[in-house]
Amino acid sequence: MLEPRLIFGQIIAYGIFAIVLGYFSNSPAYTYHDPEKALLMVSFSHASQTKEECRRFTQEELAELAPNMRRPMDCPRERVPVYLEITMDDEVVVSNSYSPTGLAKDGSTSIYESIPVKPGKHELVSRMRDSRRKEGFDYTSKITVDLEPRELFVIDFRKELGGFYYK
Amino acid sequence: MSAIKAVLRKGFETIEDLFDRIFGAKNNPFYQLGALGWFYFWIVVVSGIYVYIFFDTGVTQAYKSLEYLTHEQWYAGGVMRSLHRYASDALVVMMMVHMLREFAMDRFRSSRWFAWFTGVPMLWLVFAAGISGYWMIWDQLAQYIAITTAEFLDALPVFGESIARNFVTDAKLSGRFFTLMVFVHIALPLILLFIMWIHIQRHASPKVNPPRTLALGTFAMLLVVSFVKPALSQPPADLNYVPATVNLDWFYMPIYPVLNNVSGVTVWIALVAATVFLMMMPWLPPGKRHPVAVVNLDNCNGCGRCAADCPFSAITMEPRSDGSAYQLEAVVHADHCTSCGICVGSCPTATPFRTKSDLSPGIELPEHQISELRDKTIAASGKMTGNDRIIIYGCDNSLDATDVIDDKTQVLTMPCVGMLPPSFIDYVLSRNLFDGVFLTGCRQGDCNYRLGLKWTDARLAGERDPRLRKRVNADRVSKYWAGLTRHKEFFRKLTAFRKRLAAMGPEQDSGQQGKKTGVADINA
Numbered sequence: 055m056l057e058p059r060l061i062f063g064q065i066i067a068y069g070i071f072a073i074v075l076g077y078f079s080n081s082p083a084y085t086y087h088d089p090e091k092a093l094l095m096v097s098f099s100h101a102s103q104t105k106e107e108c109r110r111f112t113q114e115e116l117a118e119l120a121p122n123m124r125r126p127m128d129c130p131r132e133r134v135p136v137y138l139e140i141t142m143d144d145e146v147v148v149s150n151s152y153s154p155t156g157l158a159k160d161g162s163t164s165i166y167e168s169i170p171v172k173p174g175k176h177e178l179v180s181r182m183r184d185s186r187r188k189e190g191f192d193y194t195s196k197i198t199v200d201l202e203p204r205e206l207f208v209i210d211f212r213k214e215l216g217g218f219y220y221k
Numbered sequence: 222m223s224a225i226k227a228v229l230r231k232g233f234e235t236i237e238d239l240f241d242r243i244f245g246a247k248n249n250p251f252y253q254l255g256a257l258g259w260f261y262f263w264i265v266v267v268s269g270i271y272v273y274i275f276f277d278t279g280v281t282q283a284y285k286s287l288e289y290l291t292h293e294q295w296y297a298g299g300v301m302r303s304l305h306r307y308a309s310d311a312l313v314v315m316m317m318v319h320m321l322r323e324f325a326m327d328r329f330r331s332s333r334w335f336a337w338f339t340g341v342p343m344l345w346l347v348f349a350a351g352i353s354g355y356w357m358i359w360d361q362l363a364q365y366i367a368i369t370t371a372e373f374l375d376a377l378p379v380f381g382e383s384i385a386r387n388f389v390t391d392a393k394l395s396g397r398f399f400t401l402m403v404f405v406h407i408a409l410p411l412i413l414l415f416i417m418w419i420h421i422q423r424h425a426s427p428k429v430n431p432p433r434t435l436a437l438g439t440f441a442m443l444l445v446v447s448f449v450k451p452a453l454s455q456p457p458a459d460l461n462y463v464p465a466t467v468n469l470d471w472f473y474m475p476i477y478p479v480l481n482n483v484s485g486v487t488v489w490i491a492l493v494a495a496t497v498f499l500m501m502m503p504w505l506p507p508g509k510r511h512p513v514a515v516v517n518l519d520n521c522n523g524c525g526r527c528a529a530d531c532p533f534s535a536i537t538m539e540p541r542s543d544g545s546a547y548q549l550e551a552v553v554h555a556d557h558c559t560s561c562g563i564c565v566g567s568c569p570t571a572t573p574f575r576t577k578s579d580l581s582p583g584i585e586l587p588e589h590q591i592s593e594l595r596d597k598t599i600a601a602s603g604k605m606t607g608n609d610r611i612i613i614y615g616c617d618n619s620l621d622a623t624d625v626i627d628d629k630t631q632v633l634t635m636p637c638v639g640m641l642p643p644s645f646i647d648y649v650l651s652r653n654l655f656d657g658v659f660l661t662g663c664r665q666g667d668c669n670y671r672l673g674l675k676w677t678d679a680r681l682a683g684e685r686d687p688r689l690r691k692r693v694n695a696d697r698v699s700k701y702w703a704g705l706t707r708h709k710e711f712f713r714k715l716t717a718f719r720k721r722l723a724a725m726g727p728e729q730d731s732g733q734q735g736k737k738t739g740v741a742d743i744n745a
């Protein structure tokens with residue numbers, strides 16, 4: 055039979071382990087986002103225009119191509135970067151140029167940004183350039199939002215739906 | 222690195238000394254970490270199966286089914302759920318301490334690279350399994366984990382489409398991910414079990430079950446936590462809101478705050494680098510491997526004791542290759558051998574009673590030949606006087622006893638005290654080389670070569686071959702498993718032994734002295 059002193063020691067040892075397990079299994083709490091703020095999230099994937107226009111091969115160029123590679127048009131597949139600018143109440147919150155995916159930069163561009171913002175009423179303007187033009191925007195969209203604290207407001211983009219849309 | 226190791230080792234030994242006093246060597250949890258890991262794993266499996274029976278695997282119903290278990294069926298389902306959580310947490314603790322300890326005790330080199338190397342993927346599996354489990358609750362914590370994990374995976378350039386997008390824009394897709402997680406949460410533990418099994422393949426009689434008292438105590442402890450602080454869900458996931466504050470399980474999720482503050486690519490590089498470094502550790506720095514055991518077929522009779530006693534399954538018995546009349550021969554698999562010499566201690570032919578010319582046993586460590594041990598013993602005896610002359614046979618991994626050497630005391634060490642054939646004790650006493658034999662080695666319950674002490678104890682007690690012959694006067698043999706730290710007790714035991722010897726006077730039974738004893742005698 056164990057001495058009482060040892061039983062006591064074991065209870066302490068088990069007790070410490072029990073407390074460690076019980077406590078650290080869900081404490082201390084971790085705050086990764088200011089609970090007073092809402093979150094703007096830009097998340098979409100979009101294929102921008104190709105960097106160069108397709109053009110017809112010249113006769114000489116066609117002659118140089120292997121016969122099985124001959125085709126009338128030369129279409130370089132590299133795409134232009136997507137430029138995105140978002141302002142909230144005229145303050146710029148995103149202004150960034152994003153590269154297309156893929157080694158040859160021929161894939162679509164993925165954009166994933168999250169921006170904590172003050173809750174309340176705001177005017178959001180989203181602008182995007184996805185073409186060869188150097189200035190101006192191909193898409194512009196305006197929306198007035200009324201955000202609650204912790205609310206997640208998603209800015210998405212679907213070309214087939216006509217551009218920016220919100221959730 | 223060796224400085225860190227030394228400090229860690231000292232730390233472990235100090236705590237373990239305390240635990241030895243509280244739990245006893247047999248139930249000391251630090252000597253049973255691997256076994257406790259298995260035990261926790263089985264608790265997780267059984268409780269997991271129970272919870273799964275009531276778990277609804279749809280993304281919207283999952284949360285409700287767990288709420289039902291926790292609140293309506295708190296006495297069974299709730300307890301099972303809590304056991305599932307706390308045993309998983311305990312598994313992480315055990316695994317990290319186990320890893321740290323094998324490192325501190327330098328038990329990851331030589332043939333042990335195998336256990337170390339296979340341990341590393343288990344780190345990933347345990348963490349991934351635990352995290353996928355929290356995902357399945359689909360509460361705010363799960364939502365946080367899902368998004369943060371997805372962002373982390375997106376940092377790898379392998380997934381074309383962003384995974385994290387699924388969780389912000391498309392509830393349907395996050396549902397599909399959820400189903401994937403349920404699958405992952407069942408598959409990963411199965412893979413883990415398989416690697417746990419591989420992990421111990423090189424260990425003869427691995428410790429996969431903790432002693433009963435320790436198992437009962439541990440289980441009772443988990444039950445108490447489960448009742449006092451039942452595992453609960455956080456509020457249900459709602460993709461329209463940011464959870465903002467989450468109650469992390471810090472055993473499984475210490476990496477998540479890092480992910481929120483450091484770029485995913487950096488974390489990937491750090492994790493992969495750490496994993497590769499861990500996997501290479503057994504060979505950093507390289508070299509330092511001692512020559513492995515060698516079989517001398519001329520003296521091997523194929524009895525198989527060495528194969529039975531090798532703690533690292535490094536010996537197999539194979540059909541005879543030298544045309545001798547014996548059926549089997551011992552074969553050492555060099556890459557499994559740790560050069561501990563325990564096989565030498567088990568070999569019936571390793572007896573010092575044999576004539577000098579053929580003291581070449583069936584199996585031998587090239588760096589520690591048994592004939593050399595006999596010669597050293599005889600040479601040491603020459604310088605001794607009195608009737609309390611003691612020879613201490615110790616091991617290279619426990620305390621350095623050389624400072625007790627004087628005109629009555631000699632010390633000879635070997636890699637493991639399990640290397641000492643019991644016939645040596647008989648030899649020393651019957652030839653009156655010394656008046657007493659004192660054995661020391663690693664601390665009780667934690668032999669550096671796993672089974673050296675266990676076999677030595679059993680051989681001395683006459684419970685395992687080769688047995689210490691009955692004619693040996695037990696009063697002239699003493700042992701204390703001192704480890705590195707227990708100097709005081711070691712000296713106390715040694716002094717007491719010396720007093721006993723002095724009181725006994727010289728050995729009376731001189732009839733046996735000088736009697737030639739053959740192998741057959743030792744076998745008997």
Ligand code: HEM
Binds near residue numbers: 258319323343344
């Ligand atoms: C789920 C996690 C793990 C379990 C259940 C587990 C279990 C075990 C068991 C039962 C043993 C045999 C102990 C014996 O019989 O002497 C062992 C040995 C060992 N384990 Fe683990 N282990 C785990 C993780 C790890 C990890 C992460 C590492 C290190 C990276 C590791 C390194 C080792 C080493 C080096 C040994 C050999 C010790 C020796 O030879 O004395 N293990 N483990």
Ligand code: SF4
Binds near residue numbers: 526528550567568569
């Ligand atoms: S213990 Fe010795 S005799 Fe027996 S099989 Fe091993 S080497 Fe041969």
Ligand code: SF4
Binds near residue numbers: 536560
């Ligand atoms: S020295 Fe002998 S007992 Fe030790 S690992 Fe090698 S073969 Fe096994």
